[in-house]
Amino acid sequence: MTSITIYGGLSTIGGNCILIEENDTRIMLDNGMCFSKENLYYKDFLNPRTNNALRDYLELGLVPKIPGIYGKDKIKDVCLDTMDLESQYLFEHSLKSYEEYLRETGKPFISALFITHAHLDHFRNIKFMAPEIPIYCSKITKKLLAIVSDLSQENFLKYSYYEIKERSGGFFPGCTYKDKLYQKRDIKIANPNKKVRVPEDDPIFEVEGFPVDHSIPGAMAFQITTISGKRIIYSGDIRFHGHKHEKENSLQFLNNIEPIPELFIVEGTRISDNDQVSEKEVSHRMIALLKNDRNLHSKLIFVTFPWKSISRFLTVYKVAEALNRSLIIQPKLAYTIHHLKGFNSLKLGDILEKENIKIYLPRKYSMTYSKADYVYSKYNLSPHVDWDNEQEIDFYNCLYEDDILVRAYDIRNNPSHYIFHLNFYELNELIDIQPPKGSYFFNLKTEPFDEEGELEEKVLLSWISKFNLDYKKEHYHASGHAPEIHIREMINKVNPTLIIPVHTENSEWFSKNFGNTLILEQGTSYNF
Known part of the structure; x- marks a missing residue:
């Protein structure tokens, strides 16, 4: 049996996080920041407390509460054992870490994460994920992650953690402090039209990446084929009106995939808009x-x-x-x-x-x-x-x-x-x-x-x-997302058994126009 669970990107634009499972093996598609959610709690100088790691985000529901994917250092503070019982709740969350899940089950909760492109609403949450989890993306996206890391205070190529040390001087010698350290992430290249087998030693999934046109270079769509023969296509963010060399990527994607997959997970950012400015x-x-x-x-x-x-x-x-x-x-x-x-x-x-x-x-x-x-x-x-x-x-x-x-x-x-x-x-x-x-x-x-x-x-x-x-402004903007007419044409060409809309505030359009639309609730699994 194959199942899909969507933890982010439903009835909102961005924050995509999709989990696909078969034979007790799972892969994840994107894990990004949901701007609309974070804007409910944070504004201007009110920002998340980065020194409290993942725990604030979990408490406010700003990241998916998925057991077994986040590093233990993000869930339980390194100083937890030195705190008195009364204050320990400040330094831990009940969510099971990657290390705890691996220790209890003998295998990781997810075998790989696939990132469609380098926009924060699709990749930001990797900074919390355990560094042992293989991350696949295009070569350009990996380079962009390095560029973003160079130009910001976030390092997405490395996992940060702390060690407790004691001050030898200064105003308060003998006091403890946290020393920030880094571990390199396992980021691999998903080469176009070349299948990635997951897990590598006993594959349950074959994932193939296809370059597509978007407002940022390096974007990919993915086709997932399970060991039972089911196919899932994920459009990521896509358009068909970029420069000639860009839109050809999206057209080749549609021409190269086989039609009639079991599932088509498709974006609908501009589903009520037919502006086709290129x-x-x-x-x-x-x-x-x-x-x-x-x-x-x-x-x-x-x-x-x-x-x-x-x-x-x-x-x-x-x-x-x-x-x-x-x-x-x-x-x-x-x-x-x-x-x-x-x-x-x-x-x-x-x-x-x-x-x-x-x-x-x-x-x-x-x-x-x-x-x-x-x-x-x-x-x-x-x-x-x-x-x-x-x-x-x-x-x-x-x-x-x-x-x-x-x-x-x-x-x-x-x-x-x-x-x-x-x-x-x-x-x-x-x-x-x-x-x-x-x-x-x-x-x-x-x-x-x-x-x-x-x-x-x-x-x-x-x-x-x-x-x-x-x-x-009017008439001088080419969107990074396909308009309604192109989404409709894409769905008709792919001709899926089921459609799951994501990255949209108008899921109802899909239901009205395609009788095979499946509207999922966040965190609820669908088995097929």
């Missing part, structure tokens, strides 16, 4: 609008989009070429491009070597552009964050053009020379740049799916108003 159309619309402006020669052009969106970068770069302007990108995007340029499928090539690509250098700390200002944000100056005093540092202006780094006053003095990539958390840069009135601001970001996103847009509009910018 990346190509976005660039064409921007170019047409801008070339029709007789006063464009006196204006700066701003664009905002996520720094992991290589697809959106390529769209804007085409606009820059058409207008004979240089595109200034944020340092995080430059860092990402540098580390992804070796993947030929992304069509990046030597783009950072081109004269019309610049990297913005923001002011930090002393605000004087001193190199010392960037020791805690090294990615602003270099594509390497592990600096060694004994080795020469590879700065961007050494690896690429001498003038690749652009400062605020460069833009202020020559606004008509540039298109400037500016994101929400860099809006302070407008104060230094002082853009000419009437300059364009194109919002190319993902649609706001919750109140948090709507609030961010309200703040953005305040900045737009303050600096008298011409705000453009």
Whole structure:
């Protein structure tokens, strides 16, 4: 008998977590953060207490309560045994850890985790999972996990734990403290169209990954075939309107899989939306609008989009070429491009070597552009964050053009020379740049799916108003998700026995349009 249990991603966008079981062996598909849930409890400066590890998340129901997948250090504090009985409840949770389950049963609860792509709502919770659990993803996704780890305070390639030590000096010698240590995770590559056997020694599942088009590179859909011959297809997040080389991935996925699987787990983010704006159309619309402006020669052009969106970068770069302007990108995007340029499928090539690509250098700390200002944000100056005093540092202006780094006053003095990539958390840069009135601001970001996103847009509009910018959003955004018509076409082509909708707030659409839709309750297993 085969069963499926969905612990996250039902009746909400994101937080996907899917468990498939056969013969007492299990695999997991994604384990991500649910933004809508976390926004119920946390906001602005009210954040989860990271030093309390997983326990706060479990208490508030912000991660799936699945026994046997999380490391013991995340469930029971290393100092638990040193605490008195009255306070021990503060340092443990009743959920069974990976180690406890393995000790009791002789085998792990899950044999592998498969990640579709590197968006937090699909992978964030791996930071709590035991490092012994094999994690499979595309080669690009693994590289993106490394990039995210370099550019943030989270290290998703390693599992963190603590040891109790005693202070030898300072104000309180003899007091204990926790020393943070790391263990490397077992992250493996799921190569396209090559089957992964799980477990390796006595396989119950064969999992095959297929590259698909999404707003982030490296996304995959998965086909799972069980030892009993049942097939399950998981779309992950998918679209069919990216650049030509991107949408071909999704089309090849549909052409390469066999139809009529037992289950099709399919996303429905935009199931009530039939807007089919493509990346190509976005660039064409921007170019047409801008070339029709007789006063464009006196204006700066701003664009905002996520720094992991290589697809959106390529769209804007085409606009820059058409207008004979240089595109200034944020340092995080430059860092990402540098580390992804070796993947030929992304069509990046030597783009950072081109004269019309610049990297913005923001002011930090002393605000004087001193190199010392960037020791805690090294990615602003270099594509390497592990600096060694004994080795020469590879700065961007050494690896690429001498003038690749652009400062605020460069833009202020020559606004008509540039298109400037500016994101929400860099809006302070407008104060230094002082853009000419009437300059364009194109919002190319993902649609706001919750109140948090709507609030961010309200703040953005305040900045737009303050600096008298011409705000453009409608008709200039290509979503990372397929619209209703493409979802319908995909389901018809796959022709599954059963459909399970995830990553959607409109499961009812599936029920109304497909009689073979199965709406599951979170945490409830379905046997087939």
